[in-house]
Structures are given as C-alpha cells and as structure tokens.
Amino acid sequence: MNSLLSLKNVETxxxxxxxxxxxxxxxxxxxxxxxxxRNGAGKTTTLRTIMGLNPPTKGEVAFKGAIMNGxxxxxxxxxxxxxxxxDQGIFGExxxxxxxxxxxxxxxxxxxxxxxxxxxxxxxxxxxxKKPGGLLSGGQKQMLSIARAYVNETELLLIDEPSKGLAPxxxxxxxxxxxxxxxxxxxxxxxxNFLMASQIGDSFYIIDDGRTVFNGRMQLLxxxxxxxxxxxxxx
Amino acid sequence: MELFINLTINGLATGMLIFLLAAGLTLIxxxxxxxxxxxGGLFAWGAYAGVWLYLLTNSFIAGIIGAIFxxxxxxxxxxxxxxxxxxxxxxxxxxxxxxxxxxLSEFLKVIWGPNxxxxxxPAYLTGSWEIGNILIIKYRAFIIVVxxxxxxxxxxxxxxxxxxxxVRAGVINKEMVQSLGINIKRIFLYVFMAGAAMAALSGMLxxxxxxxxxxxxxxxxxxxxxxxxxxxxxxNITGSILAATLVGLIGSFMAYYVPELSLAVNMLIxxxxxxxxxxxxFALKG
Amino acid sequence: xxxxxxTDKESLLFLIIGLALFVFPFIYExxxxxxxxxxIFIFAxxxxxYDILLGFTGIVSFGHAMFFGIGAYCVSVMLKHYEPxxxxxxxxxxxxxxxxxxxxxxxxxxxxxxxxxxxxxxxxALAGLFLVAAEKWRxxxxxxxxxxxxxxxxxxNRLHFYLxxxxxxxxxxxxxxxxxxxxxxxxxxxxKDNEQRAESLGYQVLHYKIIASIVAxxxxxxxxxxxxxxxxxxxxxxxxxxxxxxALLMTIIGGVGTLxxxxxxxxxxxxxxxxxxxxxxxxxxxxxxxxxxxxxYILAVMFFPNGIVGxxxxxxxxxxxxxxxxxxxxIVKEG
Numbered sequence: 047m048n049s050l051l052s053l054k055n056v057e058t059x060x061x062x063x064x065x066x067x068x069x070x071x072x073x074x075x076x077x078x079x080x081x082x083x084r085n086g087a088g089k090t091t092t093l094r095t096i097m098g099l100n101p102p103t104k105g106e107v108a109f110k111g112a113i114m115n116g117x118x119x120x121x122x123x124x125x126x127x128x129x130x131x132x133d134q135g136i137f138g139e140x141x142x143x144x145x146x147x148x149x150x151x152x153x154x155x156x157x158x159x160x161x162x163x164x165x166x167x168x169x170x171x172x173x174x175x176k177k178p179g180g181l182l183s184g185g186q187k188q189m190l191s192i193a194r195a196y197v198n199e200t201e202l203l204l205i206d207e208p209s210k211g212l213a214p215x216x217x218x219x220x221x222x223x224x225x226x227x228x229x230x231x232x233x234x235x236x237x238x239n240f241l242m243a244s245q246i247g248d249s250f251y252i253i254d255d256g257r258t259v260f261n262g263r264m265q266l267l268x269x270x271x272x273x274x275x276x277x278x279x280x281x
Numbered sequence: 282m283e284l285f286i287n288l289t290i291n292g293l294a295t296g297m298l299i300f301l302l303a304a305g306l307t308l309i310x311x312x313x314x315x316x317x318x319x320x321g322g323l324f325a326w327g328a329y330a331g332v333w334l335y336l337l338t339n340s341f342i343a344g345i346i347g348a349i350f351x352x353x354x355x356x357x358x359x360x361x362x363x364x365x366x367x368x369x370x371x372x373x374x375x376x377x378x379x380x381x382x383x384x385l386s387e388f389l390k391v392i393w394g395p396n397x398x399x400x401x402x403p404a405y406l407t408g409s410w411e412i413g414n415i416l417i418i419k420y421r422a423f424i425i426v427v428x429x430x431x432x433x434x435x436x437x438x439x440x441x442x443x444x445x446x447x448v449r450a451g452v453i454n455k456e457m458v459q460s461l462g463i464n465i466k467r468i469f470l471y472v473f474m475a476g477a478a479m480a481a482l483s484g485m486l487x488x489x490x491x492x493x494x495x496x497x498x499x500x501x502x503x504x505x506x507x508x509x510x511x512x513x514x515x516x517n518i519t520g521s522i523l524a525a526t527l528v529g530l531i532g533s534f535m536a537y538y539v540p541e542l543s544l545a546v547n548m549l550i551x552x553x554x555x556x557x558x559x560x561x562x563f564a565l566k567g
Numbered sequence: 568x569x570x571x572x573x574t575d576k577e578s579l580l581f582l583i584i585g586l587a588l589f590v591f592p593f594i595y596e597x598x599x600x601x602x603x604x605x606x607i608f609i610f611a612x613x614x615x616x617y618d619i620l621l622g623f624t625g626i627v628s629f630g631h632a633m634f635f636g637i638g639a640y641c642v643s644v645m646l647k648h649y650e651p652x653x654x655x656x657x658x659x660x661x662x663x664x665x666x667x668x669x670x671x672x673x674x675x676x677x678x679x680x681x682x683x684x685x686x687x688x689x690x691x692a693l694a695g696l697f698l699v700a701a702e703k704w705r706x707x708x709x710x711x712x713x714x715x716x717x718x719x720x721x722x723x724n725r726l727h728f729y730l731x732x733x734x735x736x737x738x739x740x741x742x743x744x745x746x747x748x749x750x751x752x753x754x755x756x757x758x759k760d761n762e763q764r765a766e767s768l769g770y771q772v773l774h775y776k777i778i779a780s781i782v783a784x785x786x787x788x789x790x791x792x793x794x795x796x797x798x799x800x801x802x803x804x805x806x807x808x809x810x811x812x813x814a815l816l817m818t819i820i821g822g823v824g825t826l827x828x829x830x831x832x833x834x835x836x837x838x839x840x841x842x843x844x845x846x847x848x849x850x851x852x853x854x855x856x857x858x859x860x861x862x863x864y865i866l867a868v869m870f871f872p873n874g875i876v877g878x879x880x881x882x883x884x885x886x887x888x889x890x891x892x893x894x895x896x897x898i899v900k901e902g
Binding site: 380381551559 | 682685687862
C-alpha cells in the first residue's frame with residue numbers, strides 16, 4: 047500500500063517527558079484516518095511531531111516516501127501539509143482576510159480556486175471578511191483555521207479536535223465540511239467525539255500511553271461494541 | 282506659559298528619542314520573546330559611530346547614515362551569534378544579552394576612550410524659532426518630526442506589507458506562522474536588524490541633543506526604553522509611542538520641578554503597570 | 568543539591584582547603600595576600616547568595632547589588648556615628664540583614680510572579696533607583712565621595728578580620744548546603760527545573776521563590792557589611808551594576824547551581840582583577856579586563872552553562888559512567 051504519510055516507531059520527548067514511546071501508522075491518500083484515544087495519550091503530540099513542532103528523537107516520519115525528521119516546521123508545511131491545531135491558532139487581532147493572507151504564498155490560479163471553493167463551503171467567512179478573527183464564534187474560528195490550512199496546495203491536513211467546545215449543530219456543520227474536503231485532500235483527524243469520527247473516518251488508530259495499540263477500518267469499530275468499550279471506554 | 286510649552290516640547294522630543302529606542306525593543310520582545318538587554322549597547326555604538334563620522338566629515342547626514350549602518354551590522358551580529366544560539370531558553374537569553382551589553386560598552390571605551398565627547402547640532406539645526414513669546418528650539422522640533430515620521434513608516438510597514446503582516450501574526454502566535462510555511466527565524470533576523478538600526482539612529486540623534494556622549498549612556502537610556510516597553514505593551518508600536526511620550530513628558534516636567542523623582546516616578550508607573558495590567562496601558566485587548 | 572557523591576567530596580575538599588587557608592597566614596606573612604584573600608572570602612559569600620537565586624531557584628535578578636549596598640551602608644553609618652565596638656558591628660550587620668530581608672520580601676511579593684524578563688527588568692531599574700537615591704541623599708551617604716569610619720580594635724589586626732571572614736564563609740557554605748539539601752531546597756530545584764510542573768503538583772511557587780529571595784538577600788547584605796569593614800570606607804559604588812555583575816560573572820564562570828562554583832568563581836575573578844590591575848601599569852588595555860571576562864561569560868552561557876565546576880562534574884561522571892541524575896519528578900516526590 048502506498049501511503050501518503052507513514053510513521054515508524056516514532057518517539058518524542060517534551061523536555062524530559064517521554065510522551066510518544068512507539069507510534070507507527072500509515073495514512074493512505076484520499077482517506078480520513080482518525081487518531082483515537084484518551085486524554086493525554088499523545089494524539090496532539092503526534093500531530094505536532096509530524097509538523098516538526100516537537101521533533102521526534104527516534105523513528106521515521108515519511109511523507110510521500112521521503113523522510114521528514116528534523117526538518118523545521120515551515121519546510122514541512124511547504125511540502126503540502128496543513129495544520130489545524132486544537133486551539134485553532136487564529137490571529138485574533140488580524141482580520142479574517144489578513145488571517146488568510148498570512149497563509150497564502152503565491153496568488154496563483156490554483157490557490158485562488160481553492161480559496162473560492164473553501165469560502166463557498168464556509169460562507170460565514172465571507173461575511174466576516176474584514177472583521178477581526180477574535181470576534182468570530184467558536185465554530186467560525188474552526189472554519190477559518192481549516193480554510194487557512196487548506197488554501198495552499200495542501201495534500202495532507204492535520205486536524206486536532208475540531209469539535210471541541212462546539213454546540214452539536216455546529217459540530218455537524220464542521221464534520222460535514224470535512225467530509226466535503228475529503229474529495230480534495232487527505233486528512234488525519236484527532237477526535238474525542240467518537241460518534242462524529244466514526245461517521246466520516248475511513249480507518250482508525252488507537253493511541254494509548256504514547257503507543258499505537260490497535261487499528262483497523264472504521265467499520266470494525268462501528269460494529270464491534272466490545273472493542274469500543276475496551277479501547278475507548280464507551281459503548 | 283512659555284515654560285509649560287518649553288517643557289512640553291522638551292518632553293516630546295525626549296519621548297521621540299526613547300520611542301525610537303523602544304520601538305525595536307518592543308517588536309523584538311513581542312515577536313521573539315527576547316528581552317534584548319544589549320539594546321542599550323547598540324544605541325551607544327550608534328551614537329559613537331555616527332558622531333565619529335559626523336566629526337570626521339562635518340556632515341550630520343553622514344553621521345546619521347553611519348549610525349544606521351552600524352546598527353544594521355551590529356544587529357546582524359547580535360541576532361546570529363548571540364541570540365540564536367540560546368534561542369528558547371529565557372534565562373540564558375537574559376544572561377547572554379546582558380553579557381554582550383557589557384562587552385559592547387567596554388569595547389566602546391577601548392576604541393574611543395572612557396571620557397565624554399562633546400557634540401553640537403549642525404549649523405542648519407542650531408538655534409531656535411520665535412513664535413510670539415515662545416522659543417522653539419530647532420533641534421528639538423527636528424527630533425519630533427523624525428520620531429513621528431518613523432512611527433508612520435513603521436505603522437505603514439506593519440499594516441500594509443506582507444512582511445509586516447507576518448510580524449504582526451508572529452507576535453500573536455509564532456508556531457502558527459511556522460505551521461503556515463513561513464520561515465519565521467529569518468523574519469526574526471530582519472526585525473532585529475531593523476530594531477538595532479533604530480536604536481543606533483536614536484543614539485546618533487540624541488548626541489547633539491544631550492551635548493555629550495559617554496560610555497555609560499547605553500544603560501541609562503535602556504532602562505527608560507524598558508519602562509516604555511512595559512507601559513506600552515510588548516509588540517505594540519502605537520502603545521510604545523504613547524508610552525514614550527508619557528515617559529518623556531513626565532521626565533521633562535519632573536526634571537524641572539522635582540529632579541530627584543523623575544526616574545522614580547517612571548519606575549513607579551512601570552511597577553504599577555506590571556502588577557495591574559501587564560499587557561500594557563495601551564493594549565487593545567482587556 | 569541532591570545528596571550525590573559530588574557534593575560530599577566537594578565539601579571535604581572545601582573543608583581541607585579551608586583549614587589550609589586557616590593555617591596559611593601563620594606560615595607565610597604577606598599583608599597584600601591577606602587582604603586579597605579576605606576579599607575573595609567576602610565575594611564568595613556574595614556569589615553563593617546569588618547562586619541560591621540563579622542556580623537553585625532559576626531566578627534572574629539584576630538588582631543584587633541593592634542588598635550588598637544596604638549591608639555596607641548599615642555598618643558604615645553606624646560606625647561613623649557611634650563608638651566602634653564589636654557589639655555595634657554585630658548589631659549593624661544584623662540590622663542590614665533585617666532591612667534586606669524586609670525589602671526582598673516586599674519586592675519579591677510584588678514581582679516574583681511576573682515572567683523572568685519582567686523581573687530582571689524591574690530589579691535592574693530598582694537597583695538603579697537605589698543608586699540614584701544613595702547619590703542624592705548626601706547627608707547620609709556623602710554621595711559618590713563617600714566617607715571613612717573607624718573599626719573596632721579587634722579588626723585593626725588584618726589577620727583577625729581575615730579569620731573572621733574565612734570562618735563566616737565556611738559557615739555560610741555549610742549552612743546553605745544544608746538549606747539546599749533540605750526538603751525546602753529540593754522544592755526550589757523542582758521550581759527551577761519546571762515551574763509549571765511544580766505548580767501543578769500543588770506547590771505554591773511564589774511562596775518558595777520569596778523564601779529563596781529573602782535568604783539570598785540577607786546573605787548578600789552580610790557580604791556587603793564585611794566589604795565595608797574591609798575597606799573602612801564606603802561610597803555609592805556599592806550600589807552599582809558593577810557589583811551585581813561581579814556576582815553574575817563569579818557564579819556563571821565558577822559554576823551555577825553548584826554552590827562551590829561561585830566560591831571558585833570569586834577566587835578567579837578577584838585574583839584576575841588583582842593581577843590584571845597590576846598589569847595595567849604595563850599596558851592600558853588591561854584596565855578593560857571586564858571585556859575579557861565579558862567574553863568568557865558569554866562563551867560560558869552559550870557553551871558551558873554549568874561553569875567550571877559543573878563541567879568538571881560532568882567529566883568525572885562520564886568517566887565513572889554512573890547515572891547520577893534524578894528527574895525533578897523524583898525530587899519532588901521525595902520532598
């Protein structure tokens with residue numbers, strides 16, 4: 047299987063804490079791969095490691111076959127990887143327009159096309175175009191963060207807990223848009239909200255205590271209650 | 282009345298000079314989270330290099346250009362070889378920039394000697410204008426104009442250029458900027474060099490204003506710049522110019538009425554701001 | 568310090584050298600050496616107090632000269648106006664320490680909860696303020712000119728003063744060592760390692776930082792008092808940045824966080840200063856000895872953040888190939 051992204055036995059330390067002890071997974075192109083697990087298991091750190099914000103001390107992170115370990119975050123981003131962090135990372139004092147502008151490197155036709163597409167998906171952003179990002183609602187900020195990560199020639203999107211703190215209606219909207227984006231880009235999704243994750247995910251990996259402990263197609267988790275109970279503590 | 286206007290103009294002029302010094306410091310602090318204790322050294326070197334050139338060529342403009350060049354070069358050296366190696370470790374940063382400040386000050390004294398050097402403004406900026414009963418000293422007016430122009434320039438760069446946008450975004454969230462594919466370390470270097478150039482310029486401009494330059498001027502003015510950065514809010518240029526004006530005016534009036542207290546009052550304001558509203562008096566968010 | 572094999576060996580070494588220094592002046596009589604070594608002892612005390620802040624709690628203060636100056640002036644003013652008896656001297660030293668304790672408490676209470684940058688700035692500005700105040704309050708301090716005063720009979724003999732300073736230095740060393748190895752000290756180390764973690768483990772970080780600050784301030788005051796006594800003269804130079812810088816240089820170069828490092832640093836700096844000042848008669852460049860030390864200091868912060876003693880410890884550890892480092896987690900759990 048030709049994966050877009052693959053991690054092999056990755057270990058990451060934050061200060062002296064051994065957060066990731068053995069993470070391995072493959073992300074096939076064109077799919078949504080979900081990272082599941084309890085709080086503190088290391089899901090966010092995994093995304094940050096891929097992004098180069100917390101470089102791995104051991105193991106391999108390979109994108110399109112080429113190893114990315116040790117590259118600075120901006121180089122990794124420029125390979126076509128976009129990051130939507132847990133706190134969305136919106137530049138509150140900058141306008142929505144300026145937030146998008148920071149992301150855009152070249153105003154090529156391709157990029158403008160992507161911009162149009164994503165703004166149509168998230169019309170609220172057009173409404174608030176000249177307003178400071180800090181004034182947006184939680185859901186709108188999430189949309190802005192996703193739009194910003196998407197607009198360059200992104201082939202892989204890392205999205206960290208997009209449903210966190212959002213009302214159910216908004217969560218549905220966000221999930222729906224991620225589903226739309228699946229057509230255009232590969233996605234790694236970290237989610238605590240299993241219901242949502244199971245609806246749009248194609249395959250999953252369970253991370254516990256810094257290790258990948260179980261994986262499979264999402265079908266498996268949807269159908270097997272005992273598995274869900276065992277690894278996620280839910281029915 | 283004349284006294285009041287005089288003190289005000291004096292205060293505004295001093296304020297502008299401190300603004301130039303603080304502008305670089307606040308951007309560097311806001312963007313890089315580095316408190317550059319060596320900033321005063323850059324200021325002093327700008328003064329000495331500029332004055333040396335000025336006295337040598339008898340051209341004030343040459344002095345200014347020389348100072349700016351010196352600032353750019355020293356800024357490059359400082360960022361690349363002093364600050365980059367310890368990036369991320371706050372304690373080391375603070376210690377090392379202070380150490381560099383000492384080396385800069387001492388080196389200055391080695392080259393130009395520890396004694397004061399007298400400086401006067403160029404002929405076309407000496408003297409004053411008379412408006413009714415009021416005497417406006419030309420050089421002070423000049424400084425105020427330069428300060429305002431620099432503020433306008435910086436404001437324009439920040440608001441209307443891509444690099445300014447990146448700097449503003451970086452002040453808010455460095456990591457996110459990196460995650461968007463921008464090499465923020467390179468931006469650090471440019472911002473630092475620009476800040477250093479402004480500090481050096483400030484040093485050169487202050488020389489004819491104060492009448493003398495001496496080896497310890499760096500530390501003296503640096504403290505005022507720190508106070509301005511705190512009061513104005515780190516990374517906040519508009520805050521800086523307002524805070525600098527405040528500090529300058531207070532200094533000017535205090536120096537006339539109660540000279541012992543001028544530094545104390547400014548310090549008190551800084552302490553109060555740090556305790557009550559650490560994001561600065563003029564911060565935009567609450 | 569963790570109770571590891573280093574500190575015990577170092578203490579032994581220290582004690583041996585201390586005894587040697589005790590005996591030394593009786594064997595070899597040289598007045599200038601006596602005075603030089605007394606200075607080393609005094610600054611060793613000062614540097615050790617600074618290490619408590621920087622090396623053991625992770626606090627960067629640029630105002631340490633404040634306490635040095637307070638101690639110096641307390642003794643000087645008392646001795647100028649009253650009969651110079653040993654009782655008075657002791658009382659004055661205690662007064663200085665008390666003032667320093669109060670001031671470092673008040674300042675610490677207000678400012679230690681700020682980010683390290685802000686604390687550094689504030690202490691810098693505060694020290695500057697003290698200096699200006701001292702220069703303006705001429706009736707008390709005689710400003711930059713300063714004043715001389717008489718010392719008690721007992722100290723007229725330089726040897727006596729030498730021995731007193733030596734003994735005090737040894738007491739301070741072992742006292743601080745006990746302090747550091749106590750549960751309180753280990754919490755300070757945990758704070759230095761990772762403040763947030765210590766906070767999340769339930770420790771009132773501000774509380775402990777203030778304690779460290781008070782201890783450091785008090786001891787610095789003691790060294791300032793001794794300094795004034797050694798010179799029989801005081802002026803506003805005791806409040807200058809130069810003094811704080813001395814502490815910084817000695818601690819960093821000697822070895823921050825080792826307690827014995829600052830002692831070594833004090834010896835190096837004072838000896839070098841003495842020697843270079845002598846050389847200044849040969850060539851004026853030696854007057855700017857501060858540059859040399861500034862450069863060494865920068866290199867130390869960049870490449871040898873553990874200073875001389877710290878680097879030696881690392882080398883010895885590598886040779887012994889034993890793992891002697893416990894994580895802050897363990898320290899806090901034990902503590």
